[in-house]
Each structure stands twice: as C-alpha cells, then as structure tokens.
Amino acid sequence: MNGDYFARDLLELGPLTITDTLVVSLALSVLLAGLGAIAMRFPGPREVLEVAYETLERSVREMVAVDAGPLVPLVLTLWAFILSANLVGLLPLVSSPTRDLSITTALALISFFAGHVFAFRQQGWRYLKHYLKPNPLMLPFNIIGELSRTLALALRLFGNILSGELIAAILLYVAGLLLPVPLMLLSVLTAVVQAYIFGVLTLVFAASSVHVVAGSPPGEDGGEEPPPSSPANPTPTLEGTAS
Amino acid sequence: MNQDMLALVSIVTAGATIALGSIGPALGQGRAVAQALDAIARQPDAANQITRTLFVGLAMVESTAIYCLVVALVLLFANPLLG
16 A cells, blocks of 8 residues: 555556656646637637636736746646646545656746746846855855755645645545545645645746846836737636636 | 664654654744734735735745655655665
8 A cells, every 4th residue: 555655657668657647647738728728719718718817917917026927827827737736636546646756846847947037038147146146155055045945846745745645545544434534625725725835936936036136126127028918828728727 | 683673763763753843844834824913913904915925935934844744755655775
C-alpha cells in the first residue's frame, strides 16, 4: 500500500516512464482547452466566459503596482490548471497530478522563467541590478533567495496536496468509511487556496523584481508594450473551471 | 540488524521532524492571523487587501512546515539508505 500515494508507473518507453499523474495532467489540459474552444463557438457560454475573464483580469491587475498585462493570461491559466488538477484527486480512481513532485516542479519552473522574461521585457538588462540592491555583498544571498523561493513554490503545492491525500488514506485505513469525509472537505479548501496562492505568488515574484528596479513612479506605467487585449485563445479555458 | 536500526532511527527522526518543525510555523501563523484580524477590525474597508496579503504570507510561513513534511515523507516512504 506504500507506493500508492506517489506517482504510479504505468509503462516504460525506453528511458521514459509514463506515470498516471502525467496521463491525468495531459488529459486535463486537453479537456480544459477543448471545453474552452467549444464554449467560444456559442454566444451564450462565450459571454459568460468573457465576463468572468474580465472580472478576474481586473482583480489580477489590481494586485500589483506594476502593469501586469502580459502575466494575466499566465496567472489565470495556472489557476485553472492547478485548481482542476487539485480537485480531480477527489474523484475515485483518479489521482491529483499535483501530487507528483515532477509536475509541481515543472509549474514552478514555468513561473520562475516567466517572472524573469517579464522583468527583462519591462526593464531590459537593468533589472539584473536589483540583485546588487542593498549592496553588492548581498549578491549570493539574493541568488539563493531567488532559487529557494522557486523550490518552495514547487514543494508547497506538492506537500499540501500529498499530505491531504495521505491523511484521508490513513484515516480510511485506521477508522473506516465516513471519518475521512470532513478531512476531504478540508482538502477542497486547501486545493482552492493553494491554486490561488500559486498564481498570486507567480505574479508577486515577477512584479517584485520589476518594482524594486523601477522604484520611481515613471517606471510603473511601463508603456513598453501595450498588452491590453491579450490572446483570446488561452483565456476561455480558464474560466470554464475557475467560475 | 544494521538495516533494522536504520529503519528505527528513520521512523523516530521522521516523527521528531514533524513535531519540532510544526511548532515554529504554527506560532508564526497564529500571530499573523491574530494581527490580520486586528487590522480588519480596525479597518473593515481594507479587508480584501488584508486577506489577500494574509493568504500569501501564510503560504510563505507554511513552507517551512512543508519542508519538514517532505523530509519526513522521504524518510518514511522513499528512504535512500534503506534497501
């Protein structure tokens, strides 16, 4: 019963191992994108999605002082994927993809690189200066801090989801059928909060490096690229689950 | 014999890791929530922003406890020293 809590190997393709979490996460991505694409065909669902997207976009933009335009679709996509990935574990026979450290690491790496690309596009090479910020002696600590918060991002999601499922499984083993139910309700809350936090932290980390460099108000309107009406494609998939 | 000893030490260490590692974050989170409630009671208008910051802060505080959990889980289920 020991190996059941972690990713199960389904089959081996040479050096590649296909795990159940990989299959579930790919299915989830296809499902989200497909539902979004189908919903955009019909006027009714389309309007619902657009209203939901605009509301969420406004609330995301209000969270940080810098112009987060290019990051909004990423944050909303992360919310949609992580939320559905966390919640799908409640179905019988399906395991949360976020219970696998590999998948949360991939998400954290996306968040890491997106933050740096965002800062680079806003500031050019100048954004590297914030690593020397209090004084150049702090450079190693700043770099370690940058890496450790990416690690923490991956481990936090993994640990929360895995611990929720472990606790439910252990209680089921020890106490019987109905006792794990309240704890599974609690893990619904955890799933929502963790998805929210992952998106918000991505945004905050990306914005913090820009904000530190900018410091002064003129940098804030960041008029380099006007991104207001971002892609229409990735957006609909989000709200299908987020609302 | 050696393996048994190693397993015993791993299990005890896993328990100690979780027990000791959850004290600090629990105190910190309690303090953060208390301060946030205080702030909301003073300024109900800012409740949304305070709650948002609180959640992000709690997640950061919690990550130390999560590190301990991961170490404990590795010791119990994926111990590299046990055959």
